[in-house]
Amino acid sequence: MTVKIGVIGTGMIGRDHTRRIQQVLAGAEVVALSDVNADSARAVQADLAPAATVHATGQELIAAPEVGAVLVTSWGDTHEEYVLAAIAAGKPCFCEKPLATTAAGAKRIVDAEVAHGARLVQVGFMRRYDAGYRMLKEAVDNAIGAPLMIHAAHRNPTVPEQYITPMAIHDTLIHEIDVFRWLLDDDYVSAQVVFPRRSKHAHARVADPQVVLLETRKGVRIDVEIFVNCRYGYDIQCQVVGEEGVAYLPEPLAIVMRRDAHLQNAILTDWKDRFVDSYDVELKDFVEAAARGTASGPGSWDGYVAAISSDACVEAQEKSGQIVPISLPDRPALYD
Numbered sequence: 027m028t029v030k031i032g033v034i035g036t037g038m039i040g041r042d043h044t045r046r047i048q049q050v051l052a053g054a055e056v057v058a059l060s061d062v063n064a065d066s067a068r069a070v071q072a073d074l075a076p077a078a079t080v081h082a083t084g085q086e087l088i089a090a091p092e093v094g095a096v097l098v099t100s101w102g103d104t105h106e107e108y109v110l111a112a113i114a115a116g117k118p119c120f121c122e123k124p125l126a127t128t129a130a131g132a133k134r135i136v137d138a139e140v141a142h143g144a145r146l147v148q149v150g151f152m153r154r155y156d157a158g159y160r161m162l163k164e165a166v167d168n169a170i171g172a173p174l175m176i177h178a179a180h181r182n183p184t185v186p187e188q189y190i191t192p193m194a195i196h197d198t199l200i201h202e203i204d205v206f207r208w209l210l211d212d213d214y215v216s217a218q219v220v221f222p223r224r225s226k227h228a229h230a231r232v233a234d235p236q237v238v239l240l241e242t243r244k245g246v247r248i249d250v251e252i253f254v255n256c257r258y259g260y261d262i263q264c265q266v267v268g269e270e271g272v273a274y275l276p277e278p279l280a281i282v283m284r285r286d287a288h289l290q291n292a293i294l295t296d297w298k299d300r301f302v303d304s305y306d307v308e309l310k311d312f313v314e315a316a317a318r319g320t321a322s323g324p325g326s327w328d329g330y331v332a333a334i335s336s337d338a339c340v341e342a343q344e345k346s347g348q349i350v351p352i353s354l355p356d357r358p359a360l361y362d
């Protein structure tokens with residue numbers, strides 16, 4: 027069975043996921059496209075999906091009979107309405123992060139899915155599909171004893187002028203927030219943010235670097251450095267300290283060279299290259315579940331918890347140094 031997918035939002039990631047579905051993955055086809063900028067949808071149609079129809083609105087696309095599953099890759103503040111419409115139509119829906127821009131919005135999606143009675147939503151937390159993180163999880167589950175601490179870093183070479191301090195949480199840390207919960211099978215109880223000496227490379231509206239300290243229900247302590255003007259590369263580090271040993275996230279594959287009296291290997295500079303393979307695996311998971319009329323992997327509940335946890339981290343930025351509690355509602359049985 028071929029899953030017939032409609033894509034809402036044909037910008038950078040919408041185009042790339044369309045390419046993935048049309049050229050990399052088996053079992054799915056993009057049959058419909060929509061974007062507020064119709065020229066963008068038509069350009070993706072021309073380049074990648076000539077048989078797809080172009081719809082004036084995302085709502086119209088979701089209602090189209092030829093669309094069996096929906097990809098939401100528009101701007102974050104439009105996600106909620108499209109995911110709710112896909113649930114109302116009973117169509118499996120892959121939504122890029124964030125699920126919604128507020129915790130209340132994410133809660134509305136959880137409530138709608140629970141009322142529907144089965145999972146329909148997958149959220150684009152692709153790190154869970156990364157081979158390195160999967161190896162790390164295997165080690166955390168089976169090799170290093172009970173996890174006690176995580177030391178991590180999320181570094182970008184530079185960020186544009188419009189990147190402001192809270193985006194370090196909503197756009198950058200959001201991936202760590204999800205992947206640590208998954209790695210540890212745990213949830214957060216508090217957050218604290220402290221700001222070291224500011225880098226001279228940080229523009230006026232972003233405090234950079236910053237350190238986020240998270241505590242989990244099981245008592246694991248996590249420190250994450252967010253440094254978005256680190257200059258030297260895009261670098262994701264994660265080290266889990268357990269009772270019996272320490273497990274490290276593998277470095278991306280790179281040739282090691284001995285040259286000019288240096289031992290060296292390249293470091294990536296573009297975030298798009300870092301998890302490129304995991305996008306293939308996550309969408310394959312979506313297509314396989316959608317073929318069964320459902321969804322798997324990170325879901326609405328994870329999107330909701332990420333939103334609550336992010337809000338607490340932003341509050342902790344605003345109250346720098348103070349510990350901000352994180353309390354979560356009970357998880358509906360649908361997500362057990």
Ligand code: NAP
Nearest residue numbers: 035036037038039061062063099100101102104122123150
């Ligand atoms: P982008 O290049 O700006 O693309 C977004 C597209 O959505 C644009 O073409 C935009 O129209 C369109 N759009 C905006 N509002 C719309 C609406 N109401 N209905 C339909 N289309 C609408 O952004 P992007 O980088 O692809 O990011 C899209 C989403 O994916 C964001 O939520 C982002 O956080 C997420 N994302 C996730 C990852 C990841 O690692 N998982 C990576 C990248 C992005 P215009 O043509 O007018 O701009």
